[in-house]
Amino acid sequence: MQVIRLENVNKTYSYYAHGVDRLLEILTKRRHHEEFVALHPLNLTIEHGQVIGVIGNNGAGKSTLLKIIAGTLSPDKGTSHVLGRVSALLELGGGFHPDMTGRENVYLNGTMMGLTIPEIDKLYHAIVEFAGIQEFMDHPVKTYSSGMFVRLAFAVATCTEPDILIVDEALSVGDGGFARKSFNRIMQFKQAGKTILFCSHSMYQIEAICDRVIWLEQGQIKMDGVPSSVVSAYTESLSQNVNAQLNTATTPVENATTSTFVEGTAKIKEVSVMADGVTEKKLDIFSLHSELCVTVKFTSDISLASPTVGVLVINADGRFITSAGTQHDGLQIQRDAKGNATVRVTFPKLALLKGEYWIDVFLLCENAIHVYDHASAVATLNVRQQGLEQGVVSLPRQWAQI
Numbered sequence: 001m002q003v004i005r006l007e008n009v010n011k012t013y014s015y016y017a018h019g020v021d022r023l024l025e026i027l028t029k030r031r032h033h034e035e036f037v038a039l040h041p042l043n044l045t046i047e048h049g050q051v052i053g054v055i056g057n058n059g060a061g062k063s064t065l066l067k068i069i070a071g072t073l074s075p076d077k078g079t080s081h082v083l084g085r086v087s088a089l090l091e092l093g094g095g096f097h098p099d100m101t102g103r104e105n106v107y108l109n110g111t112m113m114g115l116t117i118p119e120i121d122k123l124y125h126a127i128v129e130f131a132g133i134q135e136f137m138d139h140p141v142k143t144y145s146s147g148m149f150v151r152l153a154f155a156v157a158t159c160t161e162p163d164i165l166i167v168d169e170a171l172s173v174g175d176g177g178f179a180r181k182s183f184n185r186i187m188q189f190k191q192a193g194k195t196i197l198f199c200s201h202s203m204y205q206i207e208a209i210c211d212r213v214i215w216l217e218q219g220q221i222k223m224d225g226v227p228s229s230v231v232s233a234y235t236e237s238l239s240q241n242v243n244a245q246l247n248t249a250t251t252p253v254e255n256a257t258t259s260t261f262v263e264g265t266a267k268i269k270e271v272s273v274m275a276d277g278v279t280e281k282k283l284d285i286f287s288l289h290s291e292l293c294v295t296v297k298f299t300s301d302i303s304l305a306s307p308t309v310g311v312l313v314i315n316a317d318g319r320f321i322t323s324a325g326t327q328h329d330g331l332q333i334q335r336d337a338k339g340n341a342t343v344r345v346t347f348p349k350l351a352l353l354k355g356e357y358w359i360d361v362f363l364l365c366e367n368a369i370h371v372y373d374h375a376s377a378v379a380t381l382n383v384r385q386q387g388l389e390q391g392v393v394s395l396p397r398q399w400a401q402i
């Protein structure tokens with residue numbers, strides 16, 4: 001069943017250089033603004049229960065598209081048909097009145113979503129409990145920190161039993177323990193067969209969660225299909241701009257090592273990368289001879305399942321060459337009573353071919369989906385090789401004359 005249908009929807013924003021230009025435009029009846037086409041005429045249908053990832057560079061039009069589906073922005077032309085109740089988390093504090101209290105805003109938002117007061121009464125306790133900001137519910141939301149805003153907005157959006165959930169990942173995750181909690185909630189929605197639109201810059205999460213991905217570029221659908229194909233085409237395009245790719249890295253190791261443990265999450269404490277007995281940030285590797293060891297020390301909330309450690313090798317184009325993860329490789333990490341553990345992955349006779357590579361480290365939940373922490377470019381590998389073998393990796397092989 002189709003739950004979303006957009007037909008020839010487009011959106012152009014107007015820019016006025018000075019506040020007075022609007023008035024001038026009315027008075028002189030002459031144009032005093034610049035226009036920017038954020039969405040070109042676009043057609044899109046989404047079936048009930050699909051989990052759609054929306055990806056694209058900054059300014060590609062993702063939020064504009066999602067706001068039109070959410071009904072918080074009107075298209076200039078075209079029609080948007082949406083079947084069912086929509087909850088959207090697209091703007092920090094969007095839909096919240098700053099002078100009203102948290103409690104009043106819950107009722108305001110619930111009513112805007114079409115719920116009756118008795119229905120909101122029933123949900124109120126669950127919303128406050130999920131947000132975990134009980135003592136602030138009678139304070140005006142203009143006094144809230146951005147983290148408190150995210151908590152309440154996420155709780156309202158997901159406790160009000162929407163048919164369609166639209167989430168900008170950057171706004172949904174909040175801090176520390178809440179990040180995992182909100183992520184689990186999104187996964188529950190997926191398991192319950194709800195329709196979800198998920199906008200994220202994390203290609204890993206897009207691939208892990210979604211069953212269809214839409215890539216927007218300059219306000220147009222560049223590609224629409226299965227996550228693996230769309231994500232690899234998109235990362236390929238990003239790799240033409242290495243910096244853009246590397247900028248998607250979140251927590252540099254310096255931040256990761258100094259960060260303190262937070263309840264409900266896990267943190268990378270230390271990463272060391274060793275090649276042939278030498279531990280450095282820049283390492284010389286001899287292709288098919290060197291042994292590479294990546295050691296990761298982390299701390300985690302002991303009440304949560306043991307996390308997954310992942311190691312990613314990235315080349316100079318920003319392309320992901322290979323990865324290794326404890327969950328995939330079957331290592332169940334044993335932690336001490338405080339949730340600390342150290343793991344090491346060893347790559348004997350490293351089969352990378354000549355070039356420069358980076359190592360990134362991830363700390364993820366037990367299912368290797370939710371990212372707790374990320375240390376980017378923890379080491380640079382300068383790989384040399386013998387002979388003229390081409391490419392990035394040397395595959396084991398056997399030749400025979402037949």
Ligand SMILES: Nc1ncnc2c1ncn2[C@@H]1O[C@H](COP(=O)(O)OP(=O)(O)OP(=O)(O)O)[C@@H](O)[C@H]1O
Nearest residue numbers: 013014036038056057058059060061062063064065
């Ligand atoms: N209210 C607005 N007024 C004017 N221009 C806007 C407005 N909202 C967005 N734009 C412009 O429209 C374009 C598309 O913006 P949009 O927020 O939809 O992109 P996005 O893909 O969500 O970007 P990001 O990943 O940075 O959030 C951008 O160039 C942006 O500057």
